[in-house]
Amino acid sequence: MKPIRLMSGFLTVGFWTLASRVLGFVREIMLLALIGPGPVMDAFVAAFRLPNMFRRFFAEGAFNAAFVPMFSAKLEGDEGAATFGRDALSLLALATLMLTGLAMIFMPALVWATAGGFDAERFDLTVEFGRIVFPYIFFMSLSALFSGVLNATGRFAAAAAAPVLLNVLVIAAMALAWFTGGAIITWLIWTIPLAGVAQLALTWGAASRAGFGLGLSLPKWTPDMAKMVRTAVPAALATGVMQINLVVGQLVASRFDSAVSWLFAADRLYQLPLGVVGIAVGIVLLPDLARRLKAEDYTGARDAYSRAAEFSMALTIPSAVALMVIPLPLVSVLFERGQTGADDVASIAVAVAIYGLGLPAFVLQKVLQPQYFARGDTKRPFHYALVAMVINAALAIGLAPVIGWIAPAIATTVAGWVMLGLLFWGVRDLGEVTTLDTRYRQRLPRIVLAAAVMGVALWMASVALSPALGAAHVRYGALVVLMVIGILSYFGMAHITGALRLSDIRRAARR
Template sequence: MKPIRLMSGFLTVGFWTLASRVLGFVREVMILSLIGPGPLMDAFVAAFRLPNMFRRFFAEGAFNAAFVPMFSTKLEGDEDPARFGRDALNGLALMTLMLTALAMIFMPALVWATAGGFDQERFDLTVGFGRIVFPYIFFMSLSALFSGILNATGRFAAAAAAPVLLNVMVIGAMATAHVLGADVIRWLIWAVPLAGIAQLALTWSAAASAGFALRPGWPRWSPDMRQMVRTALPAALATGVMQINLVVGQIVASQYDNAVSWLFAADRLYQLPLGVVGIAVGIVLLPDLSRKLKAGDSEGARGAYSRASEFAMALTIPSAIALIVIPLPLVSVMFQRGATGADDAAAIAVAVSVYGLGLPAFVLQKVLQPQYFARGDTKRPFYFAVAAMVINAAIAIGLAPVVSWLAPALATTVAGWAMLGLLYWGLRDKGEVVRLDARYRSRLPRIILSALIMGAVLWIAEIMLKPALGTDYVRYLALLGLILIGAAAYFGAAQVTGALRASDLRQAVRR
């Protein structure tokens, strides 16, 4: 993948991920406004987290780590990638069907294991909601496989656009229910599995257009499948370990009224830059690194890694500073309306600032993990994830008596930095391929300085705009002004410090 195509891939995935995250904000704004923190929203969050947890465990964890590199290799060689893709599709379909059937039967046990602090009302609601939304995992897991095929062939748009359908359908369902005076939560719940069907249809049709119209059949246990499972299992376990962190946090939060809803809303806010930058870079970087390492192009792999890291930090560090410096204006303008009051907004803002402290670590993990996966090394990330899980659980449970519901957010941030440190430590013997180049080492301190200057400007601007930020309707323009001031301050400082060059920006736009 040439540098221009690599950057084009970043921007394509980033654009569609940004669209998904923006629509996700609209979705969360509607949920917080029409339903609001409380038993119904807590139950929805806990129920919706179940299929997403297993989706990341089986589909994203396994196939991003094992399927994409193997499929990419077969595309470059003389083997039949379509046959391998068909075998993988059939195996994944059977596994997720069995998982869905078991979950439907044992849903009360799943809810107890993941939200044991719920009272009877929230527990019963979660069980009912969970049985409706859990089949989403089947459709999304197969969609993830077709997305892997599309990413490996360099067709990023359809795979990146698929998640947008979930938000579009959920938003449409809630808006329709509100207009008709119907039960909003019921329309919301049923929209989830229907969106999964739409996402699968989109990615399958795109893969078919790319020459991979895979048809379902009985699974075949081939040597390739054995190799993929051997590679995927540690990666799936590593991803599962990270999901355990979310479960531990939810168990702690479920003991406090509205805390599950507060942390969910805060999580969605910091997921915007994480999704746009970290996930986009990770998705595009993995197949590119796999090809370059297979071809023995160490210099090309090093350049791709350095540019991905530079791109990630240039956008992530200022985002993190903004989340730390102005969390309340962001939260109050976006979420405070309808069923969500000022106290809810203040609680969410505190959690946002804590998550902001860990944002660079979360993004850099997405940049570093392909270094392992592209080499077929999934065992060490698993061991590192286990260590991070222990740290997360110890902090979340240990600090709960001291800081109550905020403990899971603190635990997530500390564990994120610990995981990043372990990933760097594990690459210490890989030499030139993973050593960042001189351009990155020169620009990173300048990026940090530019972001700190932006933070100071934002702090002053927030004080000046505080009356407007608290006024109905005007607050939207005030927040927009605050964001534009921050962006101008950052990019202006970046030009002065040399963190970013105008020529770089022009080239990125052209690409």
């Protein structure tokens, strides 16, 4: 077996995900500045969340969990991978086409189920926007299948670069609308399905060059398709639990003015490290584990799992500390302009700090879930996800009358840690492959120590730089200085304690 070089894959996916998230920041900065928290942005967020919710199920959930291990195994055994891929593509196209048609018809019901607290103005706007943006799910789901093909063959770049197209096109559309005096929201919503077409074209072309230019045919219900669907249905919920929790939170937040916009902005900020680290690790680790387990390379599988966890925590823990220690400077510099004022910034910063507390749990879920999915086990993560969803809903709904709009953020964070605890509990009987090695156990406390030192340095620096962070003409430079202080203090302490070695980073970068 030719092993996938894990660190190289992490860095490739992480680089493109970072590019996508940075451009996503630019997108949200423009959205908050040009439209701002209020009825129009609330409606857009609720409408755009509908295809995104299903995208997480079909793309990052079901197909990463069900399609990729089966396709990888067929590649390894030369067992008709192309035929299996074509059948899966045809079945997925039919399913998402039917879903899109039903959503267009029953859009008011979907909006009521996910944002039932909206007043008449926001509700009608959400229905209108939803019917325009929902077809994005059809193109994006097919793109996800081709991304799975590319990931299974060790070609990560094109699949990871596809999401960049959405942000590039949306930013260009809003800029053109602003420059020409057009309706920004109109340009924005019509660009989203167009971006789906562009993403599908990119991944389909890359898969064709890799020798898997799959074409559509009449869907066939084969034993492989039946097995894939049986695996995919529980996996969709297990990996999409965060999206469901966000929708539950949105349903609660829709009863408070601008709360949907505030939580959306906070979600985008903590999604940066989650996307760069957690999703990148999950994408690369799953096919690698599937190949190693099929070849009975249990030592290599354990090493891959341990390195993935170590890499994740080395980047996630300091990110979480930064989000909890300096949320206000981050949110103020990034979002406070135009239609977004100081009160909006303060509310977003509170949510950012709460989400930051849950960030390590969200990322480690991405590391642990491949241990189940690589073995074709999606039922137990499904059961764990049900428990986490019940806890999330109970806390979000129960706390809202007491503490208001912030209840969904607290509920999401608590549910994330519960889900992680259940996943850790469940891997105990999967053998030594799921036992983190000595190197990880030695380095984790050192990573925590380095992140704590960084947190103290960031807090002291933010106090010293507070006048500059509040001054319009120098606040960007002050934030850069703050970030540099955080980076130097963390990596310096990590090197001193042995949490991270510069030689390891250099070797990984060369690979």
